[in-house]
Amino acid sequence: MNTNRLSDTLARALNDQMTNEAHNAQIYLSYAAWASDKGYDGIANFLFRHSNEERNHMMKFLEYILKRGGKVVVTEIPAPGPDPLSVNDCFERIFQSEVENTTRIYGIVDMSLAEKDWATWNFMQWFVKEQTEEETMALDLLAKIKKAGGASADNDALYVLDNELAGTPDDATLAQDTSVENP
Structure with missing residues (x-):
């Protein structure tokens, strides 16, 4: 008896996204190592935590594919690319990576809607919210770096930013979570 509840197209897209989440974890890991090497331990800590978060996202996709009776296909993870040129460059690259990831997530949402796979559509809503947070x-972070001087930030400003990021929460406050009492 066939217990697979995923179309071949959606199974392929979900497996590809699982690999993309692993790739994003490698990007954060690489940038964290770069930041640590440059003496930015607070930034490194922040990026190491986000690398773990991306690995957790990868596992969510893996488990979902298994729970829907699909076949998990583990493939090669692309290299994270070259080291950032500066703290500003690091976070510009992170933003770009997150925007690209959002586009991929939306593609799977569109696909699940077109196929009327409501279970996958529902599963993906968590990732839609997560990408808004990311x-x-x-x-x-880019706004903070800009205030610190952007690409021209001096060591004093980067020192303050580094210390602040060491204790920055992993989740951002979203517009839908604000109110008059809690802006």
């Missing part, structure tokens, strides 16, 4: 987090 993009908001990256934009907030």
Whole structure:
């Protein structure tokens, strides 16, 4: 008896996204190692935590594919690419990576809607919200870096930013979570 509840197209897309989440984890890991090497331990800590978060996302896709009776296909993870040129460059690249990931997530949502696979559509809604958080987090960090001087930030400003990121929460506040009492 066939217990697979995923179309071949959706199974392929979900497996590809699982690999993409692993790739994103490698990007964060690589950038964290770069930041640590440059003496930015707070930034490194923040990026190491986000690398773990991306690995958790990968596992969510893996488990979902298994629970829907699909076949998990583990493939090669692309290299994360070259080291950032600066803290500003690091977070610009992170923002771009998150935007690209959002586009991929939306593609799977569209596909599940077109196929009327409501279970997958529902599963993907968590990732839609998560990507909103990830993009908001990256934009907030870019705004802080811009205030610190952007690509021209001096060591004093980067020292303050590094210390602040060591204790920055992993989740951003989303627009739908705000109110008059809690802006």
